[in-house]
Amino acid sequence: MKLTATVLVRVFFALALAPLASPAADAPRLGNRPAPIRSPEVSADRQVTFRLRAPKATEVIVAGQWSTNRIAMVQGTNGVWSVTVGPIDPGVWEYSFAVDGLSMIDPGNPAIKPMREPRTSILHLPGVPPMLHDFQPVPHGVVHAHTYFSKPLQRPRELAVYTPPGYDKSRGTRYPVLYLQHGSGDNQATWVAHGRAHWILDNLIAQGRAKPMIVVMMDGHPAPAGDPLPPGENNSTRFERDLLEAVMPFVEANYRLKPGAAQRALAGLSMGGEQALRIGLNHTDTFAWIAGFSAGAPAADAITAATSDPTGINKRVRLLWVACGRNDFLLKRNEDFIALLKSKDIHHEWHLTEGAHSWPVWRLYLADLAPRLFR
Amino acid sequence: MKLTATVLVRVFFALALAPLASPAADAPRLGNRPAPIRSPEVSADRQVTFRLRAPKATEVIVAGQWSTNRIAMVQGTNGVWSVTVGPIDPGVWEYSFAVDGLSMIDPGNPAIKPMREPRTSILHLPGVPPMLHDFQPVPHGVVHAHTYFSKPLQRPRELAVYTPPGYDKSRGTRYPVLYLQHGSGDNQATWVAHGRAHWILDNLIAQGRAKPMIVVMMDGHPAPAGDPLPPGENNSTRFERDLLEAVMPFVEANYRLKPGAAQRALAGLSMGGEQALRIGLNHTDTFAWIAGFSAGAPAADAITAATSDPTGINKRVRLLWVACGRNDFLLKRNEDFIALLKSKDIHHEWHLTEGAHSWPVWRLYLADLAPRLFR
Numbered sequence: 244m245k246l247t248a249t250v251l252v253r254v255f256f257a258l259a260l261a262p263l264a265s266p267a268a269d270a271p272r273l274g275n276r277p278a279p280i281r282s283p284e285v286s287a288d289r290q291v292t293f294r295l296r297a298p299k300a301t302e303v304i305v306a307g308q309w310s311t312n313r314i315a316m317v318q319g320t321n322g323v324w325s326v327t328v329g330p331i332d333p334g335v336w337e338y339s340f341a342v343d344g345l346s347m348i349d350p351g352n353p354a355i356k357p358m359r360e361p362r363t364s365i366l367h368l369p370g371v372p373p374m375l376h377d378f379q380p381v382p383h384g385v386v387h388a389h390t391y392f393s394k395p396l397q398r399p400r401e402l403a404v405y406t407p408p409g410y411d412k413s414r415g416t417r418y419p420v421l422y423l424q425h426g427s428g429d430n431q432a433t434w435v436a437h438g439r440a441h442w443i444l445d446n447l448i449a450q451g452r453a454k455p456m457i458v459v460m461m462d463g464h465p466a467p468a469g470d471p472l473p474p475g476e477n478n479s480t481r482f483e484r485d486l487l488e489a490v491m492p493f494v495e496a497n498y499r500l501k502p503g504a505a506q507r508a509l510a511g512l513s514m515g516g517e518q519a520l521r522i523g524l525n526h527t528d529t530f531a532w533i534a535g536f537s538a539g540a541p542a543a544d545a546i547t548a549a550t551s552d553p554t555g556i557n558k559r560v561r562l563l564w565v566a567c568g569r570n571d572f573l574l575k576r577n578e579d580f581i582a583l584l585k586s587k588d589i590h591h592e593w594h595l596t597e598g599a600h601s602w603p604v605w606r607l608y609l610a611d612l613a614p615r616l617f618r
Numbered sequence: 619m620k621l622t623a624t625v626l627v628r629v630f631f632a633l634a635l636a637p638l639a640s641p642a643a644d645a646p647r648l649g650n651r652p653a654p655i656r657s658p659e660v661s662a663d664r665q666v667t668f669r670l671r672a673p674k675a676t677e678v679i680v681a682g683q684w685s686t687n688r689i690a691m692v693q694g695t696n697g698v699w700s701v702t703v704g705p706i707d708p709g710v711w712e713y714s715f716a717v718d719g720l721s722m723i724d725p726g727n728p729a730i731k732p733m734r735e736p737r738t739s740i741l742h743l744p745g746v747p748p749m750l751h752d753f754q755p756v757p758h759g760v761v762h763a764h765t766y767f768s769k770p771l772q773r774p775r776e777l778a779v780y781t782p783p784g785y786d787k788s789r790g791t792r793y794p795v796l797y798l799q800h801g802s803g804d805n806q807a808t809w810v811a812h813g814r815a816h817w818i819l820d821n822l823i824a825q826g827r828a829k830p831m832i833v834v835m836m837d838g839h840p841a842p843a844g845d846p847l848p849p850g851e852n853n854s855t856r857f858e859r860d861l862l863e864a865v866m867p868f869v870e871a872n873y874r875l876k877p878g879a880a881q882r883a884l885a886g887l888s889m890g891g892e893q894a895l896r897i898g899l900n901h902t903d904t905f906a907w908i909a910g911f912s913a914g915a916p917a918a919d920a921i922t923a924a925t926s927d928p929t930g931i932n933k934r935v936r937l938l939w940v941a942c943g944r945n946d947f948l949l950k951r952n953e954d955f956i957a958l959l960k961s962k963d964i965h966h967e968w969h970l971t972e973g974a975h976s977w978p979v980w981r982l983y984l985a986d987l988a989p990r991l992f993r
Contacts, residue, residue: 297719299676343718344673359728378765386763392755411872
């Protein structure tokens, strides 16, 4: 059937103004599009239905972080595959579809985990009562998106900055700053979009448990995949230059920060944990609060500034906080790192927790760490 | 092969610290993952190679906005499909893969068009010299992400706010505000992530062509798909309440705005054009600058406040700006709307342009409109 402009306009308004607002109204392809598929659909008792239209597929699976099961979806009419799962516990869960082995986001769900290879959707089931990472009726901070030109890297880069509730009104007040890094698969947007760092901080501050602070989230990959690097440099050294030479001056020029190492923290998870522990321990004149979450913890020869001067480190560092889960594939690496710190008598806190290498653990780590900072 | 923790750690570091930084390092699945696929890969002469690993697929197509062709990708070794296209003109282009008919994002590309049904990736090829929507070496504004609780809608909602260069430092200065809406398939993030409204404004302001202004971008869909609405309400009436009763008070409380209708503009594209023209023309005491881009332009009975009082409208409205492309499927609707304005002697500007219902056209419309505002 060839659709006339009049029919298209009628379809357009039916869609755009219908009670069940449709996403399909502004493309010229409109007339050819099937009705939208609702996925995920969450019932009051947290049963969740996933759907995907894939008429030619022979196997569709949903794999979600709420369980270790991979669940086969069933093909119904019109080529729509679906399955209902649950009840699923409240939480912020990752999930993917596998269509004949091809791992992909759920195209029915606008919530996508920001990643370098985006294949993961987000299912956020708020808790009753709310969980610490849920949006709650408390004063809220703001997340600022910046693009800056990095002189050391000679390229535009993205940056996210959280300011605490009341920042805009508190003209005279200055704040401490936490530089908070993501893991290797993610980017500067992941700690907010998926980690919910902004809501965790909002809630901790509202409860009087954390000091109001600014949180700076950089892209941990200073060079796009495949771009050549200068000789002798790698991802980690490039990141260090961008942090120290570009981002810190940018943030200090644009935000009201308290000066001094005692007002600066550096933390990160996984690859970002390597960045935080290595750079932090080599720059204790700059960062007095240092933390690694499930870190790719550095070896002794990467932190000689610290291992060669334990007395100085112990004087300058207010908190060296290291946590890893019992089921994390980086546990041995973290245990080796802790053994190194002990052998050098470098003061630290070691938290061996439940859990594996995953965001539910890292949200809890942030919730544990943030109240300790800047005290 | 079962990977030991030691091997995993070694792989982790090889990936995290390698010159070609890999995105694959922080999931427990690490050991099972194939090497990352680089897509899109752009050569110096703007030849672009797209790749997708899909060993079981029988047909993979790439469809991009730079041309009307759908291009078949070719299966190579290891189940990786690829094709090289180009040279492709500089621009911000949408594209999708179709895998056995299933339309999806390119999972090798972190740049995704924010949509209610995300199936579209972004290929941004900067111009030489830079285009108006490119990031240029000029002072830059900031994009703020807010979550607010909407009282009229009784739910948390997302909001994006652009502040112009220097806003944070200009303590005493107040600014005019443009409320800028997206189309039916998009959300509050699309005008920045894909429309590049922030860079268009940065560049226009740097060139002295546009007044520094604040830009507020709401989610045009007040109710998630499938949620029931109160009787007598629809997507459009709900949006109006959220704008007037929740967002405007929120923005006026949190940003330094100049007061009065002459300092407020309301514009939108497609479905957002319907919202802007209808709400604007019914509230000319609130908005003196009103614009529709490829709008789902309202019928006469939706704007009776305007059609019943042309003299008042012409006194209060500083600019009513309407544009549509020759190949837009909503052209007839816009021509009818212009005929209505003419028949009522309501002053307006009508821009019949080249192009269809697409973002390349809407970026140009913003670039044409913004310099006209608040003069």
